[in-house]
Amino acid sequence: MQVWLSTANGEKQLARETDLAFDVSPNAGTVIDIDANKRHQAMIGFGAAITDSSAWLIDKHMSAAQRDKLLRELFGRGDGGLGIDFTRLTIGASDFSRAHYSLDDMPPGQSDPMLAHFSLTPKIAGTGAEEVLPVVRAALAINPRLKVMASPWSAPAWMKTNGSLLHGTLKYEYHTAFANYLVKYVDAMEAAGVPIFALTVQNEPRFNPPDYPGMLLSAGARLLLIGQQLGPKLAQRERAPLIFDWDHNWDIETEPLALLADPLANRYVAAVAWHCYAGYVDAQTRVHDKYPDKDAYLTECSGGDWKPMKDDGLLTITRRLLIGSVRGWSRGVLLWNLALDENHGPHAGGCRDCRGLVTIDSKTGTYTRTVDYVALAHASRFVRPGAQRVESSEGNKDIDNVVFRNADDGSLVMIVANSSSASQRFVAHEAKRAFAYTMPARSVATFVWR
Template structure:
């Protein structure tokens, strides 16, 4: 209906009576590279303006509610480092000092702007001396160091908290079925991850009464059998809060496949990067909207993250790994000037309007369009619509009892917001 009048043409209708997952938020990662650029390559005024734009909700702020940090180095670091370089099972030299110069201050500043910001932490590798290669590059965690590595992650959670950085979510390994040859990484099969979560890290978190939630997998859509293997283990399942996914292989429907098998476990989408391989604005914008902003959420995600918030004009700084990745924004390392990229505009369609605690609800969507709908905690309605076709689309948008006409150009998106019906 349109103010009580029946709608006969194409219509996107939100149904408040079909509630689905509750949202944590949208955002991107504060990598070492991002934090370095923000803290060392921008003036104080530039830094504050950018962080307010990314994490604030006033004016044109994106309102990011969710972010991710690396525990130790990733490829987007200034060097390869762990938080315990000395071989010592007592971890007497453990220190978060490498993260205290750039990363922790950036997250604290973001939290000052958005105190509701949720933080996920992920290691790319255990310290090299705990691994089969003796290096942070390639290899596997030695079983005799499982207990020590659980202590390592617990020390990180405590030290980060002391620095004013919470760890709301933790995954035990980034991309555990990949051993990169030029930056930290570590292969870790489902059986080993299940043992570690169920017998080491999970019980420690429980004993300490910590609210940090464990996410398994943190890798691509193409291997749903991996997180299913962990969740099939009763001891691990007790401590796994949800499954995290990346975009680089497979199809987003894998998220629903695993969720259907374990509907009490949360779904998060935690990494995807744009880059020079997807330079065309239209194509990469439409892909991001279809697969991440709409697709990941349609497939149960409570939170959606891009990879680097910011990289420089040379796709860095980085230490190995991706040499042509793109940040949500590009910071000119010489001037501090900011360029907003495709992913910035795609994520803004969600993060500016969907509040933390919003409930996703069902929407009916006509052929040729993609849409996802929400009800915010204040009762306001949000519907995000993508027209990924080469033709203009005309339709109605609303909910039962009232709707309004809309026209969406080809290969574009729009976000529609209205207040709670009286």
């Protein structure tokens, strides 16, 4: 059995440890029972969002050689690659754009219901949007299996009640135009060589950002938009993206439940997308238990310089996302920015202390890997697309785990986190064999065996 270990104090980061041997009955400790024949959801993958800021830094602040090296490390799997198989794009600007824009901006007082002025290239130059397509296409060339989802932060201003990208909500008379806007985006991206795997209709629809694009969109508005407009339009297509609802925190599970209770909208929604910033991960399981035919995805969680992420990122990301969200039926896990600079940017409003998977020095183009990268690697390097989560008992209050079976070679991958300030010993039983391991204080380990 192969073992990779990381410790929260940074002394070990993805360190290959001495291989373990199986035994019939090792000394007892915390017991984890694994039933590899009892299989659950199949995984799409793990990754982070290619925001405008991330793409701009990669394309404009790195040499061709630096850029190629970074993208191969992030999206490749061999030679220590991170193995990203899942990513997210923004439809128009987010706070991690260099300016605010939509894909169909019009002068104040004018509208464009036929979307004659729609363009993937914003009218405002230098937003970072121009660099997204080249970076995504380069990532797809490295990993053709990469799944790309996309989310809008706001409808174009002329579709909204306040005529602004900030605040407001979607006017009912523009539901058709907004659905067509999203379909037009899918078509344009497909034509540009980037097939869209899934869409949400609004990022964080219950949040009203003070200084970057956002749009309140109630469950009632979403169910009408999806059930009457977007769902039927996409259903006519041979290769339509999936529709995910919610795309917001664990704390208001009544929102996706209200939409899924509507028979028409339910018909078109494939999954519920979740964010990590409020509430508790067990909301995912409660929603899944009520609608077991709907998948779950963790579509955004950012590291950064705030507690617990600042000084506990390794354990927080592993326990809450890679283990907790996946045990709560997630088929994919996405962190937020793929890359940011040494000043946590660039950004236009919003988060001033977020962290990417890598930090790119905007002067030299060199990059450093963050703790978010290390945590994600414990899953993304070893769990391949199509792997299924298998049954495993929960351990104890300090020891968390999740186990997968890779579809291509039958190998088992077990991720274990010890959040205690003391070392913890556990014994894992699988079939008629077992192994024991003592986890150092505040550490994460990945175990791989066939």
